[in-house]
Amino acid sequence: PAALAQLSAFLAMQPYSSELVLVDDCSAEPAAKILRDYANARPGVTLIRNERNLGKGKSVGRGMLAGRGRFRVFTDADLAYPPEEVNKILRDLESGADVAIACRVLPESRYLMSPTFFHYLYTRHVMSRAFNLLVRAVLLRDVLDSQAGLKGFTAGATETVFPRITIPRFGFDVEALFIAQKHRMTMKQTAVYFRYDEEPTTVTFARSAFTMALDLLQVRLNDWRGRYD
Numbered sequence: 001p002a003a004l005a006q007l008s009a010f011l012a013m014q015p016y017s018s019e020l021v022l023v024d025d026c027s028a029e030p031a032a033k034i035l036r037d038y039a040n041a042r043p044g045v046t047l048i049r050n051e052r053n054l055g056k057g058k059s060v061g062r063g064m065l066a067g068r069g070r071f072r073v074f075t076d077a078d079l080a081y082p083p084e085e086v087n088k089i090l091r092d093l094e095s096g097a098d099v100a101i102a103c104r105v106l107p108e109s110r111y112l113m114s115p116t117f118f119h120y121l122y123t124r125h126v127m128s129r130a131f132n133l134l135v136r137a138v139l140l141r142d143v144l145d146s147q148a149g150l151k152g153f154t155a156g157a158t159e160t161v162f163p164r165i166t167i168p169r170f171g172f173d174v175e176a177l178f179i180a181q182k183h184r185m186t187m188k189q190t191a192v193y194f195r196y197d198e199e200p201t202t203v204t205f206a207r208s209a210f211t212m213a214l215d216l217l218q219v220r221l222n223d224w225r226g227r228y229d
Helices: 002-012 031-041 056-066 083-094 115-122 124-138 155-164 172-182 202-224
Strands: 020-024 045-049 071-075 099-103 110-113 150-154 187-191 193-196
Touching: 002 020, 002 083, 020 031, 020 056, 031 045, 045 056, 056 071, 056 155, 056 172, 071 083, 071 155, 083 099, 083 150, 083 187, 099 172, 124 202, 150 155, 150 172, 155 172, 172 187, 172 202
Parallel strands: 020 045, 099 187, 110 193
Antiparallel strands: 071 150, 099 150
16 A cells, blocks of 8 residues: 555656556455555556466566556566656656666666665675676676666557567566567666665575576577567
């Protein structure tokens, strides 16, 4: 509820018209009811519910394709990127980029982190950087932070990229950006403010990294088969 209220307050203050698309990936009660009640009580809010769990990639894709705006931005439900960061993404799209990417590793980016998470810098952060180096070597040479959960696409880019997505898991970010790259879309990376609220265990992250490495292989195989043409 707090995140939804924060989004509503942010959008109400903006000079542009907007819509809010919420994707419920088959959540249980009471979360499902919270989303239903919120969407029913407010104009300009669309709720999409997956009747079975489809994963982040499929859920984001459904939301982006359901949007009607000239620019479509997706962000994580925990608002690790404050809503105000959306305007940075919009500025890049308005200035001509087809795809705008939050980039946590640019020198201008800023982090808010509890001291209890400082060991993150020596575990998950190092592993994340290693994975991104692999991504850049194999698929996305110029993208510094493929996994940031805040990205924007023009309507045209959305209609080109998201119908071609095949990965339902977290590796969909890499696939989406690879499709954009293949179609010669202009991509802009932007420094952002980011908040760390939790840290998965190293074991959990290592398992996810292995799965995502398999996703990279799938993207490469899909490309060889012409899936993204």
